[in-house]
Amino acid sequence: MQEPLQQVLDFAEAAHAGQTRKYTPERYMVHPIRVMEICSRYNNSVPVLAAALLHDVLEDTPVTSEELLRFLHTVMPPEDAETTIALVNDLTDEYTKERYPNWNRKKRKEEERERMRRISPYAQTIKYADILDNSHEITAADPQFAPRFLKECRMLLQAMPLGHAGLYHTVKERVHECLQELPRRG
Known part of the structure; x- marks a missing residue:
């Protein structure tokens, strides 16, 4: 792994310290690492791979965007740091839910889908990898929630077709396969 990516991995690992995956006892970082590995099959850009490793840091840890940017400026050129953040x-x-407590999940997901429609193709590619990694795990571990999650993913994918075409096709197929698996489960 390139030195900046190793430093980003160490930072993300420290930020997610003590966190585990929802459905397994694995440390949380296994997911961002898998997302980065998926992305690396389609893009070897350091900012893209760094963002894949960091994609849940702002959402799931106390780290702020400003703190993350300060760190990124210590490990990569300014342009790469700005792209990553x-x-x-x-x-x-x-x-x-915390920001919009009066909105139901459907409304929040609709607004998020509209926002995601406008994100960069690189960010969409990372989101594809995130969906790909989460789909199988959620389908296997939570068949009650999986239909809702997978349908939300399918709608999200319809709104964001600008990422890597090959990965887009793969993740659409995976979501479809996972949805097809569900009726056969007890």
Whole structure:
């Protein structure tokens, strides 16, 4: 792994310290690492791979965008740091329950989908990898919630077709396959 990416990985690991995946006892970082690995098959840009590693930091840890940007400026050229923080900001949910407590999940997801329609193709590619990694795990571990999650993913994908075409096709197929699996489960 390139030195800046190793430093970003270490930062993300420290930010997510003590967190585990929702459906497994694995440390949380296994997910961002898998997302980065998926992205690396389609793009080897350091800012894109760094953003993949950091995609949940602002949403799921106390780290602020300003703190993250300060860190990024210590490990990569300014232009790469600015690109990385822009991608991470694009990937951070804006329409959260905490910010919009009077909105139901459907309304929040509709607004988030409209926002995601306008994010960069690189951010969309990272989101594809995120969906791809989460789809199988949620389908297997939570068959009650999986239909809702997968349908939300399908609608999100319809709104954001500008990322890497090959990964877009793969994730659309995975979501469809996961939805097809569900009726066969007990």
